[in-house]
Amino acid sequence: MPTVSTVNLTAPLLLLLLWATNPTMATNWLSLARLPRSRPVSGAAPCARLRGLTPGQVGVCRARGEVMESVRKAAEMVIEECQHQFRNRRWNCSTTPRGINVFGRVMNQGTVIIVVTYSHAEFPADTLSNSYSCILFSILNSGTREAAFVHALSSAAVAVAVTRACTRGELERCGCDRKVRGVSPEGFQWSGCSDNLSYGVAFSQTFVDEPERAKGLSAGRPLMNLHNNEAGRKAILHNMQVECKCHGVSGSCELRTCWKVMPPFRRVGVGLKERFDGATEVRLARIGSRTALLPRDPQVKPPAARDLLYLAPSPDFCHLDPDNGIPGTAGRRCNGTSRLAPDGCELVCCGPGYRAGRAEVVQRCSCKFSWCCSVRCQQCKNTVTIHTCRV
Structure with missing residues (x-):
């Protein structure tokens, strides 16, 4: 709020x-x-x-x-x-x-x-x-x-x-x-x-x-x-x-x-x-004749010089908001096998709104070291599952 x-x-x-x-x-x-x-x-x-x-x-x-x-x-x-x-x-x-x-x-x-x-x-x-x-x-x-x-x-x-x-x-x-x-x-x-x-x-x-x-x-x-x-x-x-x-x-x-x-x-x-x-x-506070930034929560210890400080909570970044430069997460790829990690679909997509699809990707494989001095690889095609946030 x-x-x-x-x-x-x-x-x-x-x-x-x-x-x-x-x-x-x-x-x-x-x-x-x-x-x-x-x-x-x-x-x-x-x-x-x-x-x-x-x-x-x-x-x-x-x-x-x-x-x-x-x-x-x-x-x-x-x-x-x-x-x-x-x-x-x-x-x-x-x-x-x-x-x-x-x-x-x-x-x-x-x-x-x-x-x-x-x-x-x-x-x-x-x-x-x-x-x-x-x-x-x-x-x-x-x-x-x-x-x-x-x-x-x-x-x-x-x-x-x-x-x-x-x-x-x-x-x-x-x-x-x-x-x-x-x-x-x-x-x-x-x-x-x-x-x-x-x-x-x-x-x-x-x-x-x-x-x-x-x-x-x-x-x-x-x-x-x-x-x-x-x-x-x-x-x-x-x-x-x-x-x-x-x-x-x-x-x-x-x-x-x-x-x-x-x-x-x-x-x-x-x-x-x-x-x-x-x-x-x-938050901004006055201490004597000067102003300073103090933790908003009085139970939190004062930040150290290497800590980062912020003044206001972030928006959720879930939905498209062109006026504020927020593209939303619709169509973003996510990790469908992870639930709590930052890249998990439930977090990235702001809930369980994602879908799975199959795609063919080309990857390097069967790499061998050649004397001297290079690595030679073959190109292999693999079918993988890709998860994306629903539009």
Whole structure:
């Protein structure tokens, strides 16, 4: 059920509400993934024509143009990883066919209905309507689990993509992390080219967090987005790995040199998906002179820095809702042999509304290793049972 609030209307509040019904999406930069590779994404003129960027992000684009190709790559990474992680869920990170809002209004789902009363003296009848008794505003910017996940994944993707470009020598302002030096407590020598994650994280904070900081930190949604953005970056830091090379006669490993590398982005996605499943619903509260997000349920412990936060329950995603970018689950494939798993037909199809059919698929079979060095397989046809949600 949506949250319902009643307020008395004044002229400034009316203007604020009219602004809030059309919020600027902080993730519109993901539309860079839609641009053809031949289109430049840096330089004063190209930056100004990138429709998905906020004015502040356009400024970052102009000042640090060499990084923008990595940002475009990050947008592609977000869509690919999101669709992989949610491939068996009702909401499967489906994208809109066009426009700068890649995931549709799903990123702003979570309806809050505000009932606004006003007096005839404040607003004459010809200003609003002849009835002038009340107005209903549906503000779709409360922030769901899905929005929390996409924000975390997006900030992580920018940090990863920029750091990779540093390591490959594609950026003039950064390279390997040379601060990792000396002998480790385990006795190996730090050397080689460690991933310069600090540079990637700093750029992610500058670019991804800019729309939230521009709005101010007194509202719930910017605070939620900033927390989840940082949780995404911490998911990389928590999973940093050490790679080593042995030195010595016949690889005896008398001496090891090691360096730090980022985890595969798939591991970051898996970790954030686990955080999504355990996300904490929060509310905006005032503590002294500042505002903060606290668990809505007082029995729930305060969330940690790596946890994901959301402000409003998600819709069920069962039925087609084009206005909000929800394709529904009709026609979706599901797992008919699993009842309680997320990909089970009863969950995906919102009840027992699914059907089974037979289909012929071509699969690799009878694979053999050939010296040296290839694997040769035959193509086999098999008939399998496919379950799909009823239309």
